[in-house]
Amino acid sequence: MAMGSLFPLHPISTAAGAAASDRLLFLPPLPTPDLAEPSAGIDVGNRKLLRDLSTFGIGGACSFFIEAIRPAHLISAARLARSRSLPLLILGRGSNCLFSDRGFDGLVVLNRSSIDETVEVVGPGRVRVGSGYPFNRLGVRTAVEGWGGLEFAGGIPGTVGGAAFMNAGANGQETAEVVESVEVVNREGEVRVLGKEDLRFGYRWSSLQEMDDLAAILTVTFRLRPAPTARNRQREFLER
């Protein structure tokens, strides 16, 4: 796996009160208040192991855990985290995260969803996609349907949200080239739409990474171009 400068990782190490040498078996006790709220529309579990959620297979437990199936669940999670003053972490495929063995003393939301209903065609070549949707599946679907711009995505094992967050790219293409806008929810639970110009994309970077009040990316709208040979081009990329 080619990591390092090509795909800058997001190290996440925020557990409070644990010595650097702590290992999984010696986790400090974490608070376990009952957070489940019917109004949130989501089930909250406790102490999920982060190593099970990331490609590296490393990481201690989080205090609270939610699985988001639809963008609306992310809004509920943001509001729940706010109402309980919990640190919040949104995780896609975990293919660009490195967790500490000390874990995360807060709420982790696993945002992986293969629900095709979260992909909505909003115009010719324009598609609005839930952030938990697999980026590689989106790349293949759009290429098969003759739309160009996301051919490179066919080989990237992340989610749509993760790709926008870090401007994923490969084979001379990058996410920024085809993003039209991104819908986000902030830590107050308020939803707004950011245009491409607000995102100030750079190499494996977007302004989302420094947005202090960002809770979660909800959807990404892409603008693609007609490309009858997109699938062939994608196959060539995948064979490299």
Ligand SMILES: Cc1cc2nc3c(=O)[nH]c(=O)nc-3n(C[C@H](O)[C@H](O)[C@H](O)COP(=O)(O)OP(=O)(O)OC[C@H]3O[C@@H](n4cnc5c(N)ncnc54)[C@H](O)[C@@H]3O)c2cc1C
């Ligand atoms: C085998 C392999 C091949 C790879 N090839 C490439 C490649 O060719 N090109 C490339 O650019 N990268 C590549 N990567 C890196 C990785 O797949 C990409 O960076 C991908 O975009 C990460 O998406 P993810 O959903 O896994 O994000 P995660 O690893 O889950 O999260 C990464 C960061 O994004 C944040 N985030 C994710 N989703 C959201 C959301 N909805 N709202 C707010 N924040 C969010 C997380 O909090 C975290 O800080 C590769 C990784 C692997 C393991």
